[in-house]
Amino acid sequence: MKEKYKYINQKNYKLNVKWILPIFIFIAILSVFAFRYIKTLTYKNIYKTISELGKQTATQLNSSIEEQKKFVETAVDSINRGYFKTESEIFDNFADDLENYHFTRFAILDREGNGITSDGYTVKDYPVTDDYFNFDDVYLSENRKSTISDVQINIYSKAFKINGEEKVLFATVYTKDYKEILLRRLYNGLGGTYLINNDGTVLIDSFDAIKENNVNLYSFIINKHNATDDKSLDKINQIKDDIENKKNGTFDITFKDNDTYFGHYENIGINDWYVINIVPATAMADELNHFIAITLGVCIAVNLIIIVICVYIDISNQMKNRKLYKAAYVDSVTLLGNENYFKENSKIFLNSLKENKYIISLDVNKFKVFNSLYGYEFCNKLLNILGEKIKTGIPKNNITCRMHNDVFAILLEYDKDIEKVLEKLHNDTAVINVDNIPIHLNISMGVYKLKKSDTDINKVLDKAYIAREQIKGTYGEYYYMFDEALEKALIEDENLETSMESALKNREFKVIYQPKFSTVDEKIAGAESLVRWYKDGKVIMPNNFIPLFEKNKFILKLDLYIFEQVCKDLAEWKEKYNADLRVSVNVSKEHFTNENFIDEYVKIVEKYNVDRNNLELEITESATIDKNIDVVKIANKIKDCGFRISLDDFGTGYSSLAMLQELPIDVIKIDKVFVDKADYKSDKNIINYMVLIAKQLRTDIVVEGVETKEQADFIKALKCDMIQGYYYSKPIEKEAIEEYFTKETIS
Ligand code: C2E
Numbered sequence: 001m002k003e004k005y006k007y008i009n010q011k012n013y014k015l016n017v018k019w020i021l022p023i024f025i026f027i028a029i030l031s032v033f034a035f036r037y038i039k040t041l042t043y044k045n046i047y048k049t050i051s052e053l054g055k056q057t058a059t060q061l062n063s064s065i066e067e068q069k070k071f072v073e074t075a076v077d078s079i080n081r082g083y084f085k086t087e088s089e090i091f092d093n094f095a096d097d098l099e100n101y102h103f104t105r106f107a108i109l110d111r112e113g114n115g116i117t118s119d120g121y122t123v124k125d126y127p128v129t130d131d132y133f134n135f136d137d138v139y140l141s142e143n144r145k146s147t148i149s150d151v152q153i154n155i156y157s158k159a160f161k162i163n164g165e166e167k168v169l170f171a172t173v174y175t176k177d178y179k180e181i182l183l184r185r186l187y188n189g190l191g192g193t194y195l196i197n198n199d200g201t202v203l204i205d206s207f208d209a210i211k212e213n214n215v216n217l218y219s220f221i222i223n224k225h226n227a228t229d230d231k232s233l234d235k236i237n238q239i240k241d242d243i244e245n246k247k248n249g250t251f252d253i254t255f256k257d258n259d260t261y262f263g264h265y266e267n268i269g270i271n272d273w274y275v276i277n278i279v280p281a282t283a284m285a286d287e288l289n290h291f292i293a294i295t296l297g298v299c300i301a302v303n304l305i306i307i308v309i310c311v312y313i314d315i316s317n318q319m320k321n322r323k324l325y326k327a328a329y330v331d332s333v334t335l336l337g338n339e340n341y342f343k344e345n346s347k348i349f350l351n352s353l354k355e356n357k358y359i360i361s362l363d364v365n366k367f368k369v370f371n372s373l374y375g376y377e378f379c380n381k382l383l384n385i386l387g388e389k390i391k392t393g394i395p396k397n398n399i400t401c402r403m404h405n406d407v408f409a410i411l412l413e414y415d416k417d418i419e420k421v422l423e424k425l426h427n428d429t430a431v432i433n434v435d436n437i438p439i440h441l442n443i444s445m446g447v448y449k450l451k452k453s454d455t456d457i458n459k460v461l462d463k464a465y466i467a468r469e470q471i472k473g474t475y476g477e478y479y480y481m482f483d484e485a486l487e488k489a490l491i492e493d494e495n496l497e498t499s500m501e502s503a504l505k506n507r508e509f510k511v512i513y514q515p516k517f518s519t520v521d522e523k524i525a526g527a528e529s530l531v532r533w534y535k536d537g538k539v540i541m542p543n544n545f546i547p548l549f550e551k552n553k554f555i556l557k558l559d560l561y562i563f564e565q566v567c568k569d570l571a572e573w574k575e576k577y578n579a580d581l582r583v584s585v586n587v588s589k590e591h592f593t594n595e596n597f598i599d600e601y602v603k604i605v606e607k608y609n610v611d612r613n614n615l616e617l618e619i620t621e622s623a624t625i626d627k628n629i630d631v632v633k634i635a636n637k638i639k640d641c642g643f644r645i646s647l648d649d650f651g652t653g654y655s656s657l658a659m660l661q662e663l664p665i666d667v668i669k670i671d672k673v674f675v676d677k678a679d680y681k682s683d684k685n686i687i688n689y690m691v692l693i694a695k696q697l698r699t700d701i702v703v704e705g706v707e708t709k710e711q712a713d714f715i716k717a718l719k720c721d722m723i724q725g726y727y728y729s730k731p732i733e734k735e736a737i738e739e740y741f742t743k744e745t746i747s
């Protein structure tokens, strides 16, 4: 049962995990895409780098070969022009250029391959093919072994005529010189470059992995990486095709052993030779890792930011709800639930099938006194501690709330002796320390044991409340269990309630009048109108129905009805007896919640054309201390409409002198209790002080409830203006009042 109640003072905010998971998944998917995207970007970047490198290498190689070609071209040109007579003249002339152009040596041979070199060797039967013996262009051979020094060389050649003979100029270079250009270390030396011819034959291998001559690069790669799978073969064939078709390109290839390589092939523009750069992906690891790190970092950051934002939104929503909830359901003084909370959460409690359920209405006796003694703030602390003591002092299965002021309500489930719980509550709250001041409290509790048929929280609250009302003023009693007698009274109230409307129509409510007598000449000086209910041949006294009618607001109708009867009587008396009797009429404070209530009274007076100075509206002193009523405003309105005002039950309502001074009152009615208590022998009587106050306020004084001659004499001696009491007259019928008119005994 307990866990179903809404939280009241929960301090931590709960994270809603429900939506975190979908967001997480969403972001994870997003991350995968981001990752892929960044991978593509990385590949593009690598492709760009490697293809630029390839182009650079190709250009460099091209320009250094072109330079050498050009030299051979110009040298042959000058020979053809007949500048030289002999081979040695030629060699002498170009001796310096050997070094400048990085040639190893020159040679001049005839068609049969016989001749001499610039460094003095004699060459015999060198296989001079037609490729070499070219009159139009400079030819560059592929690598071959030098016949002189057993190293790999390349030969530039161009044919010419000297002294009528056809000869050819050879200019040889070390192949390793080209290698140096290719060796520009790629990626910390992990990459490398091949120079291949159009068929794929490796001319230069900067990796130094190939030891033999005339190795085919494609077969070499296939063998080395065991690249017999279709995917690898496809890629290799693609490269082969491109090179055969003189295209350039970039590739990445992943072999069976999961080694990935990036590469680029570029035609160098001479002999259709290609440089082909190859870099293992591991060499790119830095770059790749960098990108992966960035991707991961960005993903995690985005993830975190989104989650933080969501959490923030969620918590601020919860805070907002919590605030709204608190405003609606939490009592700010005690931090317990308030009346709304109590009523809303009671449903579960009422519907539970448990046997022993109780509702307790609890308040502090004379709490108002503490308020005026210690002030508002102090009393709020007091209520806070009291609330805590109540909540923690009773068995756990409970709903404890502060309803208003010092009134608490408790719903409790308890299988043992409930009276023990009540006794404990009484003892726990007997002394409460507030700011180190021990405050002695007496609490009153009304208790009602719930029945299965009880489903309306308001009804059971009423029962507990009514039970509590029974203790008021009974010394030493602190709880009252709702019993048969109260049940009966409640049923009685329900009966009255169901018949009140029809009773009004059937004129069951009648006015009687209690005369007031002048203390000067003991003649009748006024009267108070009082209501009686003649129901089924019996008279019901107002104390039995007025509180009920105040609760259900029927009093608003009844008061106006009585007022109208009084006005009717006054008009009749004026006409019949030309009598002017001042009559006071009780006006319940329930009227005062509506500022315009007086308009209805005015309408009635106008209808019967009665002198308003003969009408006095009695308002009770308790109305003047009700915080919800602006009694000064109301009283001024009444006065403005021409009615007199008397303050009823004076002395019982604790109103302040300051407040009384603001009220435009004509009469003060001293309550019967003060007459009963009066010690006639002492002049230190409360009535003495009341008379002093009234004199100060310049109001008339009526003393109520005077029953004996002794009391009457005492009051007369105090110079009060009027006496209303059984000693002179009980409330009497209209006709009995009329007798006073005929006797002409009006004061
Ligand atoms: P209240 O306004 O204080 O009226 C005076 C009550 O004291 C009357 O009781 C009256 O009969 C009683 N009383 C007067 N002199 C004596 C006395 O010497 N000894 C004793 N023991 N009692 C005396 P009642 O008529 O029973 O009315 C009770 C209360 O009901 C009234 O107290 C008033 O508050 C309320 N009431 C009566 N009629 C109306 C009404 O028309 N409208 C409203 N709103 N309240 C009314």
Ligand code: CA
Binding pocket: 528, 586, 618, 648
């Ligand atoms: Ca009265």
Ligand code: CA
Binding pocket: 648, 649, 669, 671, 704
């Ligand atoms: Ca009174």
